[in-house]
Amino acid sequence: MASPHHLAHWYPTAAYLYVLWLDTLALAWEYLRRNPDYRLDWLRRHRRPQAAQDAALRWGLRLLEDPALDARDAHPAWLPGYAAVVQLYPDADPPPDAAAFAFWSLPGHKQLLHDGKGLALIARSPGRCSRFALAPGLEDGMAVAYAHRGGAVAPARNQPPSVGLAVAKPRPTPAALLELHTLQALDATLAGASLREVAEGLFGADAVADWYSDGGLRSKVRRLVRRGDALMRGGYRRIAQLPPLEKGRSDADANRP
Secondary structure: OOOHHHHOOOOOHHHHHHHHHOOHHHHHHHHHOOOHHHHHHHHOOOOOHHHHHHHHHHHOEOOOOOOOOOOOOOOOOEOOOOOOEEEEEEOOOOOOOOOEOOHHHOOOEEEEEEOOOOEEEEEEEOOEEEEEEEOOOOOOOOEEEEEOOOOOOOOOOOOOOOOOOOOOOOOOOHHHHHHHHHHHHHHHHHOOOOHHHHHHHHHOOHHHOOOOOOHHHHHHHHHHHHHHHHHHHHHHHHHOOOOOOOOOOOHHHOOOO
């Protein structure tokens, strides 16, 4: 008879394959939404609206987002600072060969939303996720100028702003596999699984046959669990290019951004 953890939501690795194609902001959300304190803030949001707004800012968001939604369906409104978000403006003095903003020509599945500050556009396709902040007054067909923070890749002249902004590769990278394993291990430990059960879920029953003599595998799983916990409790801010946690907070807030 199969042990109960075989039926747990975290056990099938196939359920985490979508993680391989997430960009860094989406990964940051995956870690944040698992934080128990964040989940409590979400549940309490209707009781004290102003407190909910303050909580969102502490977490690095403009608005609280439903933690039940994974990165495929969630649209967290992050505070500004992420370098790869391209800001699009109407070009007030365009050259003759200026590129035009062509919404429907952007490759991939497009999502247009208001993030509490302005319009944001996300365009996703296999191996690519492009994010844009749209200035007021920008309309389809207008000559467009773009701005980006240091570190982002700028499109070349006459190319759509989405060109050159891919943040994932067609094939999973070792770094992407690390995030998949880290999130799966984090979910397992949050559900109460032992390190051995985590190892079996990630690497298979054969891998843990010599669990008590294989210190290397135990160490690897332990590192994954620690990494996931650290990212959930504040490390996600580095992924999202947000300022680090403030110093000098009370012990009660030590685990809360």
